[in-house]
Amino acid sequence: MLFGELITDRVITGKQGIEELYNKSFYGRPKGDLLEISLTEAAYLILMNKIAVELEGKVLGFKEFFLKASSLVKNFELHYIVYKDMRERGYFIQPSVTGFRVYPRGGRPGKMPAEYFVYVISERAPLYLAGLKKNLDAADNLNKSLVLAIVDEDSDITYYGAKKTTPSGSYKLEWKKHLTIASLLEDRVVVWEPEASALLHDKGFFGKYIGDGYLQLSLVESGYLLKKEVFGIEKQGNGKLNFDGFSGIASEIESDFMIKFMAYEALRDSGIVPKTGFKFGSHFRVYKNFETISTITHSDYLVHAIEHDHVFSLQQLSRAVRLANSVRKEMIYAVADSDVHFIVIGRIRL
């Protein structure tokens, strides 16, 4: 049996450890003649009977070591669960500052670079968008894929891949300007002119008919058409509205109007047609290749607009991604900052 010693927050073995553990299976990191093993690795090695760890001259059993490690390292249990899962599925995996580096199948440390950064997080913890973006940038810079390993209450792990994306579509419409004057009613807008209604609906997939020739539009659609000067909007008692006036009223009706609008505008301007994603619990479902209303098919993905200081509830994230995947769509978050950028998050099978 190989012996190691628990020293502060790592386990140290002699040269034999380098030969038996590192050279064969890439456990730990050689430091001169010694092998330095993280507590996560050590717990797994104890479980596998590959090492015995001593503290103050006494060998620790799995239970004693686990309790000790749990008191020394934050989120030790989570990291242990993920480490064990990846090892058991044949990956070479090394601890890094924020989680693990995982090597591609067939790959190993030294031979080729790691493929994934795995960031470990509990189902219950908040996931800060700012932190996610930092991890995304770091992974991007090193040409790695970012993986979130979320450990649920039952200690099951779900792996999500996150990456930046730039949605685009084929939709182009040369808009006529000043088509008509629409009315802002309580929380939606109506176009009363049959010709304008037909054009907006059939060629642009805006709005929904509420009667022959009468087209009802959502607030984001209306704001977009107003900003592009396709039509004017008036409100009983307020007269004609400019975009600022309209968006002020719209923001009172729905507090997240502006971030939704920014996402909507970015998508439309990229040739994509967004419609409400309410039935999927997201802000938008999105059509990449809309031509006319008569040739429309299934929407391509779901988009949810969030602010730059958003904090994900992982339960909500899980629900959103799972639902999107269940209808074979991707789940994309549109981050409304000074401009809009997009992050796609999906389950992956490692």
Add this chain to the structure above:
Amino acid sequence: MLFGELITDRVITGKQGIEELYNKSFYGRPKGDLLEISLTEAAYLILMNKIAVELEGKVLGFKEFFLKASSLVKNFELHYIVYKDMRERGYFIQPSVTGFRVYPRGGRPGKMPAEYFVYVISERAPLYLAGLKKNLDAADNLNKSLVLAIVDEDSDITYYGAKKTTPSGSYKLEWKKHLTIASLLEDRVVVWEPEASALLHDKGFFGKYIGDGYLQLSLVESGYLLKKEVFGIEKQGNGKLNFDGFSGIASEIESDFMIKFMAYEALRDSGIVPKTGFKFGSHFRVYKNFETISTITHSDYLVHAIEHDHVFSLQQLSRAVRLANSVRKEMIYAVADSDVHFIVIGRIRL
């Protein structure tokens, strides 16, 4: 053409209205020799060219009438959209205080009672659990089904049925007491004794193995077993915990621990086996007929615990129900009050 007059917030016609509108198709309500028509009904009748409505001697077009009605009646547009949809699909439908009464297919006012109470609400509005429960009670008392008609931003309608339910299952286990002492680590509990682990896992579907003989349990599972005195729990530095001590710590780890625990306990005590529903974005997935771990099949429904003063975001509700339905499960909300009661919400096709 039949003429009606807009008087305050309704349209009044003479006897001819009763004959042409009420007797044939149950529009409006006869009051002596007059027919009283709600603005929602009147807008639809104008659209159908069945009535012309005058205000101060002048006939109002659809646009004028719609604008006027929208300024007189809160949520007029929403009610109009739902009314039109139901009428076009052949239902007889009558306005009521909070929405509509809808008659069963083939049924009509006077001949048989209404089947549904339809409560109309915008995608953007908050849905108060207290209000939902009042509506459920009212519907129950009159032996009707409660339907939520949620109008989304694109003016599409999704119909949800809501009803009270009492989940129950076949699981019974006569627990031995004082099996072992488990350890509370950072945010989960570990049982170290292989025999206790095997019993809890195989016969009770508690926890998950994190190594041979070592079983990791969630906080709600642990709280339940502690309260039933199946095992004791100790925490390094705190010694043995009683249920109050444990639930205090657990509530610091997850703020909604107590409502989750109440739901968990109610389900377990009813013979049902709940496990985390994280992969489905809900608190629990639930097994009605668990016998042993080796014969387990798919879970039967999803349960999410909420407080008695919960306010539903309809987008979240939509996402939860849609996801549950996509995996052929029902979505059940467990309301944790002085005791726990259950409401099942699902999409319905009217």
